[in-house]
Amino acid sequence: MFDEIEFEKIKRLPKYVFAAINEIKLDMRRHNEDVIDFSMGNPDGKTPSHIIDKLCEAACKPKNHGYSASKGIYKLRLGICNWYKRKYNVDLDPNTEVCVSMGSKEGYVHLIQAITNPGDNAVVAEPAYPIHYYAFILNGANVARFGISWNEQMELHEDSFFQNLSRVLKEAMPKPKFVVVNFPHNPTTVIVYKSFYERLVAMAKKERFYIISDIAYADLCYDGYQTPSILEVEGAKDVAVETYTLSKSYNMAGWRIGFVLGNKKMIEALQKIKSWIDYGIYTPMQIAATIALDGPQECVEDIKEKYEKRMEVLIKSFKEAGWEMKKPKASMFIWAKIPPCVEHLGSLEFSKRLLKEAKIALSPGVGFGEHGEGYVRIALIENENRIRQAARNLKLFLKSFK
Ligand SMILES: Cc1ncc(COP(=O)(O)O)c(C=O)c1O
Incomplete structure (x- = not known):
């Protein structure tokens, strides 16, 4: 038919x-x-009991049953900023530099929808979490790819990454506007240190592209390794956003709650598109998510x-x-x-x-x-x-x- x-x-x-x-x-x-x-x-x-308890308590209050805020309730956005300050010593404005999302995947896909024009190019290193490139494809953009390599300690071969990235930036037409990174990396588990982000931010400023960094696995680190945030790099907010999720660190995958933060222009675009598309995550879930970030971290x-x-x-x-x-x-x-x-x-x-x-x-x-x-x-x-x-x-x- x-x-x-x-x-x-x-x-x-x-x-x-x-x-x-x-x-x-x-x-x-x-x-x-x-x-x-x-x-x-x-x-x-x-999900840890204190988070579920908070959800139940908040769900019993009728005032929490209406439409919520599409960019996230202020209390949660503030909680996210405080958490980033404690964890990474990064200062963020809860109004203009944070957007709550329905898991980080939704935040990522809508961000790409908001910032991509048909025919744009983006760069995603391979192998990759599939939506990292298909979000661009779905929005009529194209993706230039290259393979990543790593050493015995599962650390990224940084030099080879930057050589490949430079090459792709030169070759791809039109010149890519976006570079997506994801460390700790899904699927390879490869990690990077702050020095990697310093190089990447410097390159973004020189070559003029935005960075989207996904740190879904930030808290699952072993043998003394600590995941850095790209926003720890001075001036990173000029060119980068980071996506994070409560799915993995707090066993909250089914709750669908995460956030995107950093660069004002990109966050503003995401907040705007979300204000057209949805009315926000159920308020009791956002209150419980605030407790997850503010509460005990054991x-x-x-x-x-x-x-x-x-x-x-x-x-x-x-x-x-x-x-x-x-x-x-x-x-x-x-x-x-x-x-x-x-x-x-x-x-x-x-x-x-x-x-x-x-x-x-x-x-x-x-x-x-x-x-x-x-x-x-x-x-x-x-x-x-x-x-x-x-x-x-x-x-x-x-x-x-x-
Ligand atoms: C690298 C990466 N980013 C983002 C996500 C999405 O997580 P969520 O939408 O549950 O926040 C996943 C899920 O497996 C992932 O592996």
């Missing part, structure tokens, strides 16, 4: 590579098979420790099963090279076979872009017993290839 009416924009989104894995997973579950699921970065833990430590323990159990038990991988410095993932005996399968086929034959679901690296080929991403969302079970299944699976 109405074949002549085409939905061109939506055609720019390809079929999700992960859909192939999800379909198999769902089919197996329908047949009552027990899949050990490391595929999605969906935290399995409970819960964040506990969440981080849980991932670290799982990481260690997985690395040890998978090694015994015949698959060696490195401990990341941050995030809730392990980015693992496919074992040599199954390398020939490629990441998608390996993931499919591992799922069907060993009942282990993970994300094929190619789903994050062609530079992710040869790797898979393991999300640490299963408990230690299930990880050990996965290792037993894995051992049998790998044996069949030797």
Whole structure:
């Protein structure tokens, strides 16, 4: 029906590579098979009780039931600024430099919608969290990509990053207006230090582009590593915004609450587009989110420790099963090279076979872009017993290839 009416924009989104894995997973579950699921970065833990209690208390007050503020209630925006001051020693204006969003993904997508003109170019390094480039594609823009590389400590090869970025900025036509960075990085877990942002901000000012920095995994760091904020760099607010989420640090993924902050011009654009599109997150959730940031932070430590323990159990038990991988410095993932005996399968086929034959679901690296080929991403969302079970299944699976 109405074949002549085409939905061109939506055609720019390809079929999700992960859909192939999800379909198999769902089919197996329908047949009552027990899949050990490391595929999605969906935290399995409970939101800390003091945050839930605040939500319930606020939900009992009728005055909180109406439309809220699309850019976030003042109390939360102020709480976010205070939190940034404590954590990164960055001063922000709650009125003009912060916008609350429905998770950081919504904030990011609407920001891109607000600031992108059709035909614009952006730069996103690969592999990448897919929406980082598809937000531009959806808005009629294009993305220039290059591959990132890293060392044994999962630190970014900074020089190579900047050489590639310079090259892309020279070659891409029209000249890119936006560069997206995401460290700790999903999917690779690669980290950077403040010196990286100093270089990036200096380059942005020289080459004239805006930076969007996603620090969704800022609080999940190990072995003494601390995630820096780009806004710690002097003058960064002239060219950069940062996106953050409560999904991972506070086990609040289903709540959909995050924020974008920094550069006034970009924040103003985001606040404006959101004022046209939505009426804000349910006020009791915003009040509870304020408590999450203002309240005790031991819960964040506990969440981080849980991932670290799982990481260690997985690395040890998978090694015994015949698959060696490195401990990341941050995030809730392990980015693992496919074992040599199954390398020939490629990441998608390996993931499919591992799922069907060993009942282990993970994300094929190619789903994050062609530079992710040869790797898979393991999300640490299963408990230690299930990880050990996965290792037993894995051992049998790998044996069949030797
Ligand atoms: C790098 C990165 N950014 C942003 C998000 C989105 O998080 P949310 O929308 O829950 O805040 C995710 C989710 O997995 C992510 O991995």
